[in-house]
Amino acid sequence: MTQEVKRLRSVVTGVGSALPRRCVTNRELEGQVDTSDEWIVQRTGITQRYIAGEGETTSSLGAAAARAAMAKAGCAPEDIDLIICATSTPDLTFPSVATMIQAELGVLGGVAFDVQAVCAGFVFAVATADKFLTSGSHKRALIIGAETFSRIMDWQDRTTCVLFGDGAGALVLEAREGEGTNADRGVLSSKLRSDGRYKSKLYVDGGPSTTQTAGHLRMEGKEVFRFAVGHVTDVMTDAFSEAGLTVEDLDWFVPHQANQRIIDASAQKLGIAPAKVVKTVQWHGNTSAASIPLALSVACEDGRIKPGDLVMIEAIGGGFAWGAALIRW
Template sequence: MADCSRLVGFGGYLPEKIVTNQELSQRVDTSDEWIRERTGIKQRHIISGHETCNFMAAAAAQQAMEYAGLTSDDIDAIVVATCTPDQIFPTTAAKVQQILGIKRGFAFDVSSACAGFVFGLSVADNFIRNGQAKNVLLIGSEVYSRILDWSDRRTCVLFGDGAGAVVLSAEEITDTNKQNGILGVYLHTDGHYSDLLYVDGVPGQTGDACLLKMHGQEVFRHAVTKLSEVVEEALIAHHLTHDDIDWLVPHQANLRIITGMGKKLNLPLDRVVATVDRHANTSAASVPLALNEAVRDGRIQKGDLVVIEALGGGLSWGSSIIRL
């Protein structure tokens, strides 16, 4: 029988420094009330000192390996989703391999902004299904604080830094009627909307600084529609209904989008994992950070059917159905 990909390890890292809405209001024309009403965000974590994208990614990955009961000798591949690496190259994944002392396999990065973890999940899942790897580290690690315009209250209040990780391991499919692990991943990109959310340059390019730019209302409108459609696409493909879902673990961009998605799926709010109030938007790290929290505090149990979804710059968006 063929192998499926099972999520067997979970980890996360959040920087030590916490920046509250009140602190931000001393730097830009905003307030705690203004931010909470529009986003649900109360605080965010920002790197300082020794903390880097590489450091956070390795710390989250180490936790995930320990949770899975694996060592560096067991890892066949490392995939890191990030658009805020410490260097253009070598990749963040290669540095994680070095930091964790992993001697075998291969490592590379994927970049799809806030949808990066879902896109990386598809890549890692395919490696396992094709027999190219047995154990894959998948990490989302982001340092958005380095690409924010801290004078723009429309964007700087929305994001935070952090890293989340999972370990995917091969498991033989013995019952095709009730498959465990990743049932499917569904991805989309529409470059016609690429000017709605972008970074205005690359290091070394002349002109504007490399800062994040976003047309918030348009992104919000597309997020609600496209995320609903891609979740429905996944459910239909596996002959599932809203009633079959145990948990929704969405990208943590805005509490209004998160609660709106829960209502569309007829899920009570206590079945929707939300960390945006404390983490803000950590881009590719947001879904694995939320997964890690909900698994470790006992909300998500083995055998639960979990839906994840995310939308980011590109515009790119995707969903996955996973039986843990």
């Protein structure tokens, strides 16, 4: 009989979120751009989104979400030794949003940095933090997804401006010893992929090295949809395989909240029952790297996600970059 070897796991101890004050409905957008509530809902499932106002930034939203997660985890600033912020809309070109949040929270030790994988950023950040924590180099991490995509929208482009919103979500991950089985609490597996050949399908047409401006988001919607549904399930299947689990073991699927049709098609392709899919796209729109932690926060607050549940997070973003992770809550 093979004896399992104990190992460190990255265990979720707290979840938090933050949204801007202003909620913008589809009806309000009808007065600003040539679109309709019916058109937006039919194609995306979105009914509203939150838009950052004066004084609300990626770092301020991220810090608010982080405070909420830390309160749930019962940890103080001195307990955090790793902060990773996933974002494509930083306050400044540098320093990183993570270091700005670190200062705002009063976290005086450890390391803080950003990761940039667009909408897949939060999955990349969780996978990265897991490597730090399970190596034994760090003990407690704050993982944040924070965005203000409204600041890079072309508000004359009705095909994109109706899709996105602003917000932030955060997790506290703590290194704890597990039994070395897939019944352990914590991150059980993660799979990441990138393919830079698809830049033109989803990108921002500006940057310090090219236009010296922030630029605007540009997207070929049909191509992004086709790739998302056709390719993203590979990392999901690989994550199940690595953990020695199957889709039948899954309690909750928490995908990137980009578009209701992408979410439904991806779940159907993998055989995930609709009742197991967490959707918040209708309330938040596409908040890029913030969408998964926002959805996790909602599902934890309403009691759906409970300790011991098996949760899969999954996302695809510009690049293309995509990934999935299995977490025992």
